[in-house]
Amino acid sequence: MRETGRNGQQAVVQVRGLGFSRGERMIFDGVDLDIERGKVTAIMGPSGTGKTTLLKLIGGQLRPTAGTIVVDGENVHELATRDLYRLRQRMGMMFQSGALLTDLDVYANVAFPIREHTDLPETLVRDLVLMKLQAVGLRGAAGLMPAELSGGMARRVAMARAIALDPMMVLYDEPFTGQDPISMGILVKLIRELNDALGLTSIVVSHDVQETAAIADYAYLLSDGKVVDQGTPEMLWKSASDWSQQFLNGEPDGPVAFHYPARHFRDDLMQGGQSR
Protein backbone atom coordinates (compact mmCIF):
# COMPACT_ATOMS: atom_id res chain seq x y z
CA MET A 1 0.00 0.00 0.00
CA ARG A 2 1.22 3.45 -0.84
CA GLU A 3 0.17 6.29 1.41
CA THR A 4 -0.22 9.87 0.46
CA GLY A 5 0.62 12.62 2.86
CA ARG A 6 0.35 16.39 2.79
CA ASN A 7 -0.46 17.99 -0.55
CA GLY A 8 -1.10 14.56 -2.04
CA GLN A 9 2.67 13.89 -1.98
CA GLN A 10 3.89 10.38 -1.38
CA ALA A 11 4.74 9.86 2.30
CA VAL A 12 7.54 7.44 3.15
CA VAL A 13 6.56 7.56 6.81
CA GLN A 14 3.03 8.09 7.94
CA VAL A 15 2.33 8.39 11.66
CA ARG A 16 -1.31 8.36 12.72
CA GLY A 17 -2.71 8.86 16.22
CA LEU A 18 0.56 7.86 17.83
CA GLY A 19 0.41 7.32 21.57
CA PHE A 20 3.32 6.24 23.73
CA SER A 21 3.89 6.33 27.46
CA ARG A 22 6.62 5.31 29.87
CA GLY A 23 5.00 4.18 33.08
CA GLU A 24 2.64 6.94 34.17
CA ARG A 25 4.24 9.53 31.91
CA MET A 26 2.59 10.18 28.55
CA ILE A 27 5.25 10.91 25.91
CA PHE A 28 3.03 11.06 22.80
CA ASP A 29 -0.68 11.62 22.73
CA GLY A 30 -2.24 11.51 19.28
CA VAL A 31 0.68 12.57 17.07
CA ASP A 32 0.14 12.70 13.29
CA LEU A 33 3.13 13.14 10.98
CA ASP A 34 3.96 12.68 7.31
CA ILE A 35 7.52 12.36 6.12
CA GLU A 36 7.64 13.01 2.40
CA ARG A 37 9.89 11.13 0.03
CA GLY A 38 13.06 12.91 -1.02
CA LYS A 39 12.68 15.68 1.53
CA VAL A 40 14.58 16.66 4.67
CA THR A 41 11.99 16.77 7.44
CA ALA A 42 12.89 18.24 10.80
CA ILE A 43 11.30 17.26 14.07
CA MET A 44 12.06 19.89 16.65
CA GLY A 45 11.10 20.45 20.22
CA PRO A 46 12.55 21.07 23.67
CA SER A 47 14.66 18.42 25.42
CA GLY A 48 12.59 15.62 26.88
CA THR A 49 9.74 15.84 24.37
CA GLY A 50 10.50 12.35 23.09
CA LYS A 51 12.17 13.20 19.78
CA THR A 52 14.62 10.31 20.06
CA THR A 53 11.76 8.07 21.22
CA LEU A 54 9.93 8.97 18.00
CA LEU A 55 12.89 7.77 15.90
CA LYS A 56 13.00 4.53 17.90
CA LEU A 57 9.29 4.07 17.28
CA ILE A 58 9.76 4.63 13.55
CA GLY A 59 12.64 2.13 13.57
CA GLY A 60 10.50 -0.41 15.40
CA GLN A 61 12.72 -0.51 18.49
CA LEU A 62 9.82 0.61 20.65
CA ARG A 63 6.16 -0.31 20.43
CA PRO A 64 3.51 2.43 20.56
CA THR A 65 0.61 2.19 22.98
CA ALA A 66 -1.76 3.60 20.36
CA GLY A 67 -1.80 4.51 16.69
CA THR A 68 0.13 3.28 13.68
CA ILE A 69 3.44 3.98 11.97
CA VAL A 70 3.63 3.04 8.32
CA VAL A 71 7.06 3.09 6.69
CA ASP A 72 7.28 2.58 2.94
CA GLY A 73 3.85 0.99 2.94
CA GLU A 74 4.53 -1.39 5.83
CA ASN A 75 3.00 -1.10 9.28
CA VAL A 76 6.17 -1.26 11.36
CA HIS A 77 4.64 -2.75 14.48
CA GLU A 78 2.75 -5.51 12.72
CA LEU A 79 5.83 -6.87 10.97
CA ALA A 80 7.43 -10.16 11.97
CA THR A 81 11.00 -9.78 13.26
CA ARG A 82 12.47 -11.00 9.97
CA ASP A 83 10.44 -8.48 7.95
CA LEU A 84 11.24 -5.69 10.41
CA TYR A 85 14.96 -6.42 9.98
CA ARG A 86 14.49 -6.38 6.21
CA LEU A 87 12.80 -2.98 6.49
CA ARG A 88 15.62 -1.68 8.70
CA GLN A 89 18.10 -2.52 5.97
CA ARG A 90 16.36 0.20 3.98
CA MET A 91 16.83 2.70 6.82
CA GLY A 92 20.01 4.21 8.19
CA MET A 93 20.23 5.81 11.58
CA MET A 94 22.80 8.18 12.98
CA PHE A 95 22.76 8.14 16.77
CA GLN A 96 23.60 11.18 18.84
CA SER A 97 26.63 9.39 20.28
CA GLY A 98 27.61 7.94 16.91
CA ALA A 99 27.18 4.45 18.41
CA LEU A 100 30.29 3.27 16.60
CA LEU A 101 31.55 -0.19 17.52
CA THR A 102 34.49 0.65 19.74
CA ASP A 103 36.47 -2.51 19.01
CA LEU A 104 36.49 -1.86 15.26
CA ASP A 105 38.34 0.86 13.36
CA VAL A 106 36.59 3.42 11.16
CA TYR A 107 36.92 1.27 8.04
CA ALA A 108 35.50 -1.83 9.74
CA ASN A 109 32.67 0.20 11.25
CA VAL A 110 31.53 1.40 7.83
CA ALA A 111 32.08 -2.06 6.36
CA PHE A 112 30.10 -3.68 9.19
CA PRO A 113 26.58 -3.48 7.70
CA ILE A 114 27.90 -4.38 4.23
CA ARG A 115 29.69 -7.47 5.54
CA GLU A 116 26.72 -8.48 7.69
CA HIS A 117 24.13 -8.25 4.93
CA THR A 118 25.93 -9.03 1.70
CA ASP A 119 28.36 -11.61 0.38
CA LEU A 120 30.31 -9.09 -1.65
CA PRO A 121 33.98 -9.85 -2.26
CA GLU A 122 36.36 -7.91 -0.02
CA THR A 123 37.70 -5.80 -2.91
CA LEU A 124 34.19 -4.52 -3.61
CA VAL A 125 33.52 -3.93 0.10
CA ARG A 126 36.72 -1.88 0.18
CA ASP A 127 35.62 0.26 -2.77
CA LEU A 128 32.19 0.84 -1.22
CA VAL A 129 33.62 1.76 2.17
CA LEU A 130 36.13 4.17 0.64
CA MET A 131 33.35 5.79 -1.41
CA LYS A 132 31.21 6.32 1.68
CA LEU A 133 34.15 7.67 3.67
CA GLN A 134 35.11 9.94 0.78
CA ALA A 135 31.55 11.30 0.79
CA VAL A 136 31.90 12.39 4.41
CA GLY A 137 35.50 13.54 3.96
CA LEU A 138 37.09 10.92 6.18
CA ARG A 139 38.78 8.52 3.76
CA GLY A 140 42.08 9.47 5.38
CA ALA A 141 40.78 8.44 8.81
CA ALA A 142 39.93 4.87 7.75
CA GLY A 143 42.56 3.36 10.03
CA LEU A 144 41.65 5.29 13.18
CA MET A 145 39.85 3.76 16.13
CA PRO A 146 36.62 5.42 17.37
CA ALA A 147 38.42 6.59 20.55
CA GLU A 148 40.80 8.62 18.36
CA LEU A 149 38.00 10.57 16.66
CA SER A 150 36.56 13.92 17.67
CA GLY A 151 32.81 14.08 18.30
CA GLY A 152 32.17 15.58 14.87
CA MET A 153 34.30 12.99 13.10
CA ALA A 154 32.54 10.17 14.96
CA ARG A 155 29.21 11.48 13.71
CA ARG A 156 30.50 11.68 10.16
CA VAL A 157 31.69 8.07 10.37
CA ALA A 158 28.27 7.15 11.75
CA MET A 159 26.79 8.99 8.77
CA ALA A 160 28.96 7.01 6.35
CA ARG A 161 27.86 3.83 8.08
CA ALA A 162 24.21 4.88 7.93
CA ILE A 163 24.40 5.23 4.13
CA ALA A 164 26.58 2.13 3.66
CA LEU A 165 23.71 -0.01 2.36
CA ASP A 166 22.27 2.81 0.22
CA PRO A 167 19.10 3.15 2.29
CA MET A 168 15.94 4.91 1.19
CA MET A 169 15.81 6.93 4.41
CA VAL A 170 18.22 8.17 7.06
CA LEU A 171 17.21 9.12 10.59
CA TYR A 172 19.45 11.64 12.35
CA ASP A 173 19.23 11.85 16.13
CA GLU A 174 20.41 15.27 17.39
CA PRO A 175 23.20 15.51 14.80
CA PHE A 176 24.34 19.00 15.82
CA THR A 177 24.36 18.78 19.62
CA GLY A 178 27.67 19.73 21.21
CA GLN A 179 29.48 20.45 17.94
CA ASP A 180 31.92 23.26 17.26
CA PRO A 181 30.91 25.68 14.48
CA ILE A 182 33.07 24.01 11.83
CA SER A 183 31.82 20.50 12.60
CA MET A 184 28.30 21.87 12.74
CA GLY A 185 28.72 23.46 9.30
CA ILE A 186 30.08 20.21 7.88
CA LEU A 187 27.21 18.15 9.30
CA VAL A 188 24.58 20.61 8.05
CA LYS A 189 26.09 20.55 4.56
CA LEU A 190 26.43 16.76 4.54
CA ILE A 191 22.86 16.05 5.59
CA ARG A 192 21.47 18.24 2.82
CA GLU A 193 23.93 17.14 0.13
CA LEU A 194 23.71 13.43 0.88
CA ASN A 195 19.92 13.68 0.86
CA ASP A 196 19.88 15.31 -2.56
CA ALA A 197 22.78 13.42 -4.16
CA LEU A 198 21.66 9.95 -3.04
CA GLY A 199 17.93 10.59 -3.39
CA LEU A 200 17.35 9.86 0.29
CA THR A 201 14.58 10.88 2.64
CA SER A 202 15.97 12.40 5.80
CA ILE A 203 14.42 12.88 9.23
CA VAL A 204 16.41 15.22 11.44
CA VAL A 205 15.51 15.29 15.09
CA SER A 206 17.04 18.32 16.75
CA HIS A 207 16.60 21.31 19.00
CA ASP A 208 19.23 23.36 17.16
CA VAL A 209 16.77 25.66 15.45
CA GLN A 210 18.98 27.71 13.11
CA GLU A 211 20.94 24.78 11.67
CA THR A 212 17.94 22.53 11.30
CA ALA A 213 15.73 25.21 9.79
CA ALA A 214 18.48 25.99 7.28
CA ILE A 215 18.31 22.55 5.67
CA ALA A 216 14.77 21.36 6.38
CA ASP A 217 12.09 21.33 3.68
CA TYR A 218 9.42 20.88 6.29
CA ALA A 219 9.40 20.91 10.09
CA TYR A 220 7.23 19.70 12.93
CA LEU A 221 7.38 21.26 16.38
CA LEU A 222 6.59 18.85 19.20
CA SER A 223 5.71 19.71 22.77
CA ASP A 224 3.91 17.90 25.57
CA GLY A 225 3.31 14.86 23.41
CA LYS A 226 1.60 16.72 20.58
CA VAL A 227 2.47 18.43 17.30
CA VAL A 228 2.06 22.09 18.23
CA ASP A 229 3.06 23.58 14.88
CA GLN A 230 4.20 22.50 11.45
CA GLY A 231 5.15 23.95 8.12
CA THR A 232 8.11 25.01 6.03
CA PRO A 233 10.78 26.87 8.03
CA GLU A 234 9.60 30.16 6.45
CA MET A 235 6.04 29.48 7.59
CA LEU A 236 7.19 28.63 11.10
CA TRP A 237 9.25 31.80 11.50
CA LYS A 238 6.09 33.72 10.73
CA SER A 239 3.87 31.51 12.87
CA ALA A 240 1.25 33.18 15.01
CA SER A 241 1.75 30.61 17.75
CA ASP A 242 3.32 32.08 20.92
CA TRP A 243 4.83 28.73 21.70
CA SER A 244 6.53 28.50 18.28
CA GLN A 245 7.87 32.01 18.57
CA GLN A 246 9.26 31.33 22.06
CA PHE A 247 10.90 28.10 20.93
CA LEU A 248 12.31 29.36 17.62
CA ASN A 249 13.64 32.59 19.11
CA GLY A 250 14.86 31.03 22.34
CA GLU A 251 12.93 33.35 24.63
CA PRO A 252 13.37 32.48 28.31
CA ASP A 253 9.76 33.07 29.31
CA GLY A 254 6.45 32.63 27.55
CA PRO A 255 3.98 29.79 27.18
CA VAL A 256 6.80 27.59 28.53
CA ALA A 257 7.21 29.27 31.92
CA PHE A 258 10.63 30.13 33.29
CA HIS A 259 9.64 28.80 36.73
CA TYR A 260 9.00 25.16 37.36
CA PRO A 261 5.53 24.81 38.94
CA ALA A 262 5.77 25.47 42.70
CA ARG A 263 3.66 26.86 45.52
CA HIS A 264 3.75 30.57 46.22
CA PHE A 265 7.24 31.94 46.88
CA ARG A 266 6.04 33.77 50.02
CA ASP A 267 4.69 30.56 51.53
CA ASP A 268 8.04 28.87 51.03
CA LEU A 269 9.92 31.76 52.66
CA MET A 270 7.47 32.01 55.60
CA GLN A 271 8.13 28.40 56.45
CA GLY A 272 11.21 29.67 58.35
CA GLY A 273 13.65 27.15 59.79
CA GLN A 274 11.45 24.15 59.11
CA SER A 275 12.85 21.54 56.84
CA ARG A 276 11.60 21.31 53.28
Added chain:
Amino acid sequence: MILDPLQQLGRKGLAYFGRLGRGHLFLMQTLAAVPGLVLRPGLVIRQLYSVGVLTLLIILVSGLFVGMVLGLQGYNTLVDFGAEESLGVVVALSLVRELGPVVAALLFAGRAGSALTAEIGLMKATEQLSGMEMMAVDPIRRVVAPRFVAGFISMPLLAAIFSIVGVYGGYFVGVGLLGVDDGAFWSQMQAKVDLNDDVYNGVIKSFVFGFVAVWIAVFEGYDTVPTSEGVSRATTRTVVHTALAVLGLDFVLTALMFGD
Protein backbone atom coordinates in the same frame (compact mmCIF):
# COMPACT_ATOMS: atom_id res chain seq x y z
CA MET B 1 0.96 2.95 56.15
CA ILE B 2 0.72 -0.65 57.31
CA LEU B 3 0.54 -1.78 53.73
CA ASP B 4 3.72 0.04 52.70
CA PRO B 5 6.22 -2.72 53.58
CA LEU B 6 3.86 -5.25 52.02
CA GLN B 7 3.67 -3.19 48.83
CA GLN B 8 7.43 -2.91 48.75
CA LEU B 9 7.81 -6.63 49.22
CA GLY B 10 5.34 -7.24 46.42
CA ARG B 11 7.13 -4.80 44.14
CA LYS B 12 10.50 -6.40 44.84
CA GLY B 13 9.04 -9.85 44.32
CA LEU B 14 7.56 -8.84 40.98
CA ALA B 15 10.83 -7.23 39.89
CA TYR B 16 12.73 -10.37 40.91
CA PHE B 17 10.46 -12.74 39.02
CA GLY B 18 10.37 -10.36 36.07
CA ARG B 19 14.15 -10.51 35.88
CA LEU B 20 14.14 -14.27 36.28
CA GLY B 21 11.69 -14.55 33.40
CA ARG B 22 13.72 -12.18 31.22
CA GLY B 23 16.85 -14.17 32.04
CA HIS B 24 15.29 -17.41 30.85
CA LEU B 25 13.83 -15.87 27.70
CA PHE B 26 17.23 -14.37 26.99
CA LEU B 27 18.84 -17.80 27.44
CA MET B 28 16.37 -19.32 24.97
CA GLN B 29 17.12 -16.61 22.40
CA THR B 30 20.85 -17.09 22.93
CA LEU B 31 20.67 -20.87 22.56
CA ALA B 32 18.55 -20.44 19.42
CA ALA B 33 21.30 -18.25 17.97
CA VAL B 34 24.11 -20.75 18.70
CA PRO B 35 23.65 -23.06 15.65
CA GLY B 36 24.11 -20.05 13.33
CA LEU B 37 27.64 -19.63 14.64
CA VAL B 38 28.74 -22.72 12.73
CA LEU B 39 28.85 -20.51 9.65
CA ARG B 40 30.89 -17.84 11.45
CA PRO B 41 33.51 -19.61 13.57
CA GLY B 42 35.71 -16.51 13.51
CA LEU B 43 33.38 -14.73 15.93
CA VAL B 44 33.73 -17.53 18.49
CA ILE B 45 37.48 -17.89 18.03
CA ARG B 46 38.00 -14.18 18.75
CA GLN B 47 36.00 -14.51 21.95
CA LEU B 48 37.81 -17.73 22.94
CA TYR B 49 40.92 -15.61 23.05
CA SER B 50 39.52 -12.84 25.23
CA VAL B 51 37.39 -15.07 27.45
CA GLY B 52 39.64 -18.15 27.65
CA VAL B 53 43.23 -17.35 26.79
CA LEU B 54 43.35 -14.12 28.77
CA THR B 55 42.00 -15.95 31.85
CA LEU B 56 44.73 -18.57 31.58
CA LEU B 57 47.37 -16.73 33.60
CA ILE B 58 45.24 -16.26 36.72
CA ILE B 59 44.14 -19.91 36.46
CA LEU B 60 47.73 -21.15 36.20
CA VAL B 61 49.01 -19.07 39.12
CA SER B 62 46.02 -19.80 41.36
CA GLY B 63 46.05 -23.50 40.50
CA LEU B 64 49.72 -23.73 41.40
CA PHE B 65 49.27 -22.05 44.78
CA VAL B 66 46.12 -23.97 45.67
CA GLY B 67 47.95 -27.21 44.85
CA MET B 68 50.94 -26.15 46.94
CA VAL B 69 48.73 -25.31 49.93
CA LEU B 70 46.93 -28.63 49.55
CA GLY B 71 50.28 -30.40 49.50
CA LEU B 72 51.39 -28.65 52.66
CA GLN B 73 48.17 -29.04 54.62
CA GLY B 74 47.62 -32.60 53.39
CA TYR B 75 51.14 -33.61 54.38
CA ASN B 76 50.84 -32.08 57.87
CA THR B 77 47.64 -34.04 58.52
CA LEU B 78 48.67 -37.32 56.89
CA VAL B 79 52.09 -37.49 58.46
CA ASP B 80 50.47 -37.84 61.92
CA PHE B 81 48.92 -41.11 60.74
CA GLY B 82 52.02 -42.19 58.83
CA ALA B 83 50.02 -41.98 55.64
CA GLU B 84 51.95 -39.28 53.78
CA GLU B 85 52.28 -41.57 50.75
CA SER B 86 48.57 -40.90 50.17
CA LEU B 87 49.30 -37.23 49.60
CA GLY B 88 48.91 -37.62 45.83
CA VAL B 89 45.41 -39.04 46.26
CA VAL B 90 44.36 -36.26 48.64
CA VAL B 91 45.64 -33.53 46.35
CA ALA B 92 44.23 -35.04 43.17
CA LEU B 93 40.79 -35.87 44.58
CA SER B 94 40.40 -32.47 46.21
CA LEU B 95 41.25 -30.76 42.97
CA VAL B 96 39.46 -32.96 40.46
CA ARG B 97 36.24 -33.35 42.44
CA GLU B 98 35.88 -29.94 44.04
CA LEU B 99 38.51 -27.26 43.93
CA GLY B 100 39.27 -27.44 40.22
CA PRO B 101 35.72 -26.77 38.97
CA VAL B 102 34.68 -24.52 41.86
CA VAL B 103 37.72 -22.27 42.19
CA ALA B 104 38.18 -22.10 38.42
CA ALA B 105 34.52 -20.99 38.11
CA LEU B 106 34.96 -18.35 40.80
CA LEU B 107 38.11 -17.05 39.10
CA PHE B 108 36.36 -17.21 35.74
CA ALA B 109 33.53 -15.07 37.12
CA GLY B 110 36.00 -12.56 38.53
CA ARG B 111 38.16 -12.29 35.43
CA ALA B 112 36.10 -13.19 32.36
CA GLY B 113 32.53 -12.89 33.67
CA SER B 114 32.97 -9.37 34.97
CA ALA B 115 34.71 -8.35 31.73
CA LEU B 116 31.86 -9.81 29.64
CA THR B 117 29.24 -7.99 31.69
CA ALA B 118 31.10 -4.69 31.57
CA GLU B 119 31.74 -5.00 27.82
CA ILE B 120 28.15 -5.82 26.87
CA GLY B 121 26.80 -3.32 29.42
CA LEU B 122 28.96 -0.53 28.01
CA MET B 123 27.94 -1.48 24.48
CA LYS B 124 24.36 -1.00 25.63
CA ALA B 125 25.10 2.26 27.44
CA THR B 126 26.88 3.70 24.38
CA GLU B 127 23.99 2.65 22.09
CA GLN B 128 26.15 0.17 20.18
CA LEU B 129 23.59 -2.61 20.66
CA SER B 130 20.79 -0.28 19.66
CA GLY B 131 22.84 0.80 16.63
CA MET B 132 23.26 -2.84 15.60
CA GLU B 133 19.53 -3.42 15.86
CA MET B 134 18.93 -0.44 13.58
CA MET B 135 21.46 -1.90 11.12
CA ALA B 136 19.25 -5.00 11.12
CA VAL B 137 21.89 -7.02 12.98
CA ASP B 138 20.61 -8.99 15.97
CA PRO B 139 22.93 -8.23 18.92
CA ILE B 140 22.09 -11.58 20.49
CA ARG B 141 23.40 -13.38 17.42
CA ARG B 142 26.34 -11.08 16.80
CA VAL B 143 27.49 -10.15 20.32
CA VAL B 144 25.96 -12.43 22.94
CA ALA B 145 25.96 -15.91 21.36
CA PRO B 146 29.69 -15.97 20.42
CA ARG B 147 30.64 -14.90 23.95
CA PHE B 148 28.28 -17.46 25.45
CA VAL B 149 29.76 -20.31 23.41
CA ALA B 150 33.33 -19.17 24.09
CA GLY B 151 32.68 -19.10 27.84
CA PHE B 152 30.99 -22.48 27.77
CA ILE B 153 33.94 -24.04 25.94
CA SER B 154 36.60 -22.25 27.98
CA MET B 155 35.41 -23.00 31.49
CA PRO B 156 35.90 -26.82 31.49
CA LEU B 157 39.30 -26.41 29.84
CA LEU B 158 40.35 -23.84 32.41
CA ALA B 159 39.12 -26.07 35.24
CA ALA B 160 41.11 -28.99 33.82
CA ILE B 161 44.23 -26.85 33.53
CA PHE B 162 43.67 -25.62 37.11
CA SER B 163 43.54 -29.21 38.39
CA ILE B 164 46.60 -30.34 36.45
CA VAL B 165 48.70 -27.40 37.60
CA GLY B 166 47.40 -27.89 41.15
CA VAL B 167 48.54 -31.52 41.17
CA TYR B 168 52.01 -30.38 40.12
CA GLY B 169 51.92 -27.72 42.87
CA GLY B 170 51.12 -30.43 45.44
CA TYR B 171 53.84 -32.64 43.95
CA PHE B 172 56.37 -29.82 44.18
CA VAL B 173 55.68 -29.23 47.90
CA GLY B 174 55.05 -32.85 48.92
CA VAL B 175 57.73 -34.64 46.94
CA GLY B 176 60.12 -31.80 46.19
CA LEU B 177 60.20 -30.05 49.56
CA LEU B 178 58.78 -32.40 52.19
CA GLY B 179 60.26 -35.68 50.98
CA VAL B 180 57.20 -37.78 50.14
CA ASP B 181 58.13 -40.73 47.97
CA ASP B 182 57.88 -39.89 44.29
CA GLY B 183 56.59 -43.29 43.15
CA ALA B 184 54.05 -43.52 45.99
CA PHE B 185 52.69 -40.06 45.17
CA TRP B 186 51.86 -40.97 41.57
CA SER B 187 51.00 -44.66 41.98
CA GLN B 188 48.51 -44.08 44.79
CA MET B 189 46.94 -41.32 42.78
CA GLN B 190 46.68 -43.63 39.78
CA ALA B 191 45.13 -46.39 41.90
CA LYS B 192 42.58 -44.30 43.76
CA VAL B 193 41.41 -41.64 41.35
CA ASP B 194 38.65 -43.12 39.23
CA LEU B 195 38.01 -41.86 35.75
CA ASN B 196 34.23 -42.23 35.92
CA ASP B 197 33.53 -41.36 39.53
CA ASP B 198 36.01 -38.57 39.98
CA VAL B 199 37.29 -37.12 36.73
CA TYR B 200 34.10 -37.26 34.69
CA ASN B 201 32.02 -35.91 37.56
CA GLY B 202 34.47 -33.04 37.92
CA VAL B 203 34.19 -32.37 34.20
CA ILE B 204 30.39 -32.40 34.38
CA LYS B 205 30.58 -29.90 37.25
CA SER B 206 32.83 -27.59 35.29
CA PHE B 207 30.46 -27.68 32.30
CA VAL B 208 27.50 -26.82 34.55
CA PHE B 209 29.41 -24.04 36.31
CA GLY B 210 30.66 -22.67 32.99
CA PHE B 211 27.13 -22.62 31.58
CA VAL B 212 25.74 -20.81 34.62
CA ALA B 213 28.67 -18.39 34.96
CA VAL B 214 28.59 -17.27 31.34
CA TRP B 215 24.79 -17.09 31.27
CA ILE B 216 24.80 -14.79 34.30
CA ALA B 217 27.62 -12.68 32.84
CA VAL B 218 26.07 -12.05 29.43
CA PHE B 219 22.57 -11.57 30.82
CA GLU B 220 23.69 -9.05 33.43
CA GLY B 221 25.47 -7.11 30.68
CA TYR B 222 22.50 -7.22 28.32
CA ASP B 223 19.95 -6.36 31.01
CA THR B 224 22.01 -3.59 32.60
CA VAL B 225 20.61 -0.13 33.27
CA PRO B 226 22.51 1.82 30.58
CA THR B 227 24.38 4.21 32.87
CA SER B 228 27.83 4.04 34.44
CA GLU B 229 26.25 3.20 37.78
CA GLY B 230 24.12 0.52 36.14
CA VAL B 231 27.14 -1.12 34.50
CA SER B 232 29.07 -1.04 37.76
CA ARG B 233 26.18 -2.68 39.62
CA ALA B 234 25.72 -5.29 36.92
CA THR B 235 29.41 -6.19 37.06
CA THR B 236 29.26 -6.63 40.83
CA ARG B 237 26.08 -8.69 40.51
CA THR B 238 27.77 -10.99 38.00
CA VAL B 239 30.55 -11.87 40.43
CA VAL B 240 28.27 -12.21 43.47
CA HIS B 241 25.50 -14.17 41.74
CA THR B 242 27.94 -16.47 39.98
CA ALA B 243 29.77 -17.21 43.24
CA LEU B 244 26.51 -18.01 45.03
CA ALA B 245 25.15 -20.05 42.11
CA VAL B 246 28.37 -22.04 41.74
CA LEU B 247 28.67 -22.82 45.45
CA GLY B 248 24.99 -23.73 45.73
CA LEU B 249 25.06 -25.90 42.62
CA ASP B 250 28.27 -27.52 43.81
CA PHE B 251 26.50 -28.81 46.87
CA VAL B 252 23.58 -30.11 44.83
CA LEU B 253 25.84 -31.80 42.27
CA THR B 254 28.10 -33.25 44.94
CA ALA B 255 25.08 -34.66 46.75
CA LEU B 256 23.84 -36.21 43.50
CA MET B 257 27.22 -37.59 42.43
CA PHE B 258 28.85 -38.67 45.66
CA GLY B 259 25.95 -38.71 48.10
CA ASP B 260 25.18 -42.44 48.17
